[in-house]
Amino acid sequence: MSIPTELVGSLPRPMALQEAYADYDEDKITWEQLQEQQDKAAEDSIHRLEQVGEPIVTDGEQRESSFATYPITDTLAGTGLADNLAGDGQYFAIFDDGHHRQLPRLTGGPFRYKTFASEFVEKNRAVASHPVKQAVIAPSMLMLLHPLEGELPGYSREEFLSDLCDECEKDIRQAFDAGAVRVSIDFTEGRLANKNDSRNPWTGRDMLQDFIDLNNRVIDRFSPEERKNIGIHTCPGGDCDSVHSKEVPYEKLLSKMFQLNAGYFLIQCASEEDRESVYKLVGQYSRDDADGVPQVCFMGVINPLDPEVETPEQVRDQLLAAAKYIPVERLGATDDCGFSPFSRDVKPKHGSPDFARDIAMQKIAARIEGARMAREELGASA
Numbered sequence: 001m002s003i004p005t006e007l008v009g010s011l012p013r014p015m016a017l018q019e020a021y022a023d024y025d026e027d028k029i030t031w032e033q034l035q036e037q038q039d040k041a042a043e044d045s046i047h048r049l050e051q052v053g054e055p056i057v058t059d060g061e062q063r064e065s066s067f068a069t070y071p072i073t074d075t076l077a078g079t080g081l082a083d084n085l086a087g088d089g090q091y092f093a094i095f096d097d098g099h100h101r102q103l104p105r106l107t108g109g110p111f112r113y114k115t116f117a118s119e120f121v122e123k124n125r126a127v128a129s130h131p132v133k134q135a136v137i138a139p140s141m142l143m144l145l146h147p148l149e150g151e152l153p154g155y156s157r158e159e160f161l162s163d164l165c166d167e168c169e170k171d172i173r174q175a176f177d178a179g180a181v182r183v184s185i186d187f188t189e190g191r192l193a194n195k196n197d198s199r200n201p202w203t204g205r206d207m208l209q210d211f212i213d214l215n216n217r218v219i220d221r222f223s224p225e226e227r228k229n230i231g232i233h234t235c236p237g238g239d240c241d242s243v244h245s246k247e248v249p250y251e252k253l254l255s256k257m258f259q260l261n262a263g264y265f266l267i268q269c270a271s272e273e274d275r276e277s278v279y280k281l282v283g284q285y286s287r288d289d290a291d292g293v294p295q296v297c298f299m300g301v302i303n304p305l306d307p308e309v310e311t312p313e314q315v316r317d318q319l320l321a322a323a324k325y326i327p328v329e330r331l332g333a334t335d336d337c338g339f340s341p342f343s344r345d346v347k348p349k350h351g352s353p354d355f356a357r358d359i360a361m362q363k364i365a366a367r368i369e370g371a372r373m374a375r376e377e378l379g380a381s382a
């Protein structure tokens, strides 16, 4: 028996792949040539994760424009944008280092995904010898494709939300059907929802409860048996080694997040100043019975934004501290975030994305070993 561990999803894209994305945007290479580079990087990700002993692997999202935009655009520059979208939508987030990420804007209906995550699952299963997971985007993020104010002609906000929920449900179901053993839903906008950043109007609209209700509209379509393997990931952002909402009091999110009827949570924690208060809040608010499933809490023990590699002993000690507040049978270990949620990310604090891939593997190995050590200790004292 071990404390379960799971990665969030993404790994830095090798520089050669990032250059291939840019070349594709500039028409210098074909879609097939870009896919060749994606497949190569995906295979390398899977094999390296298997080598360090990650029990459930991903392709590091090497084929995705980003964790949020994979269903609707082939590249971050907007090449291959889905129908009824324009490039100039709301900011998703403005990060602490000043850079921002912008979403497309819905211009009319109907809203449809052009790419479902099951495409990646199928390809990954063909090369993986370990079980495969897939991260998908939350309806609450894509809800921000709709202009904040007003209605679109001929396509009401409610019609959009209804289509959106259908597409998200399909994305999750198809990923399972393609053979994913776990599907985690990225919910980074949860903490950002209380930021009140005047440069980014949606963060001042108190939307957290709307986000949770919308996500449950999708999650509640699944049986307890299915929801055991449906997770939620929360973090304060993790792009270009920078964050977007770490200063927002975590309690505002954690006191509500466990209303989501998911069976497990991937919770950023390693980079928090006061980890103990996070363990307490998670212990206090997570539920033994979320409409038929216990909520397993995977605590972040690795900081993907910091090139310094954690030791297995540090990981072990964090998990032992967490076990004081969270029942051991509902405790797991994860990384604070994906290692590179957006395809264009040179990992500035690391020096290069290729080096950051090496560092990521060392960090993942430390998580796995630290979780094993924690289990041994907890088993011995039980």
Ligand SMILES: [Zn+2]
Residues within 6 Å of the ligand: 008, 188, 233, 234, 235, 236, 237, 238, 336, 337, 338
């Ligand atoms: Zn994250």
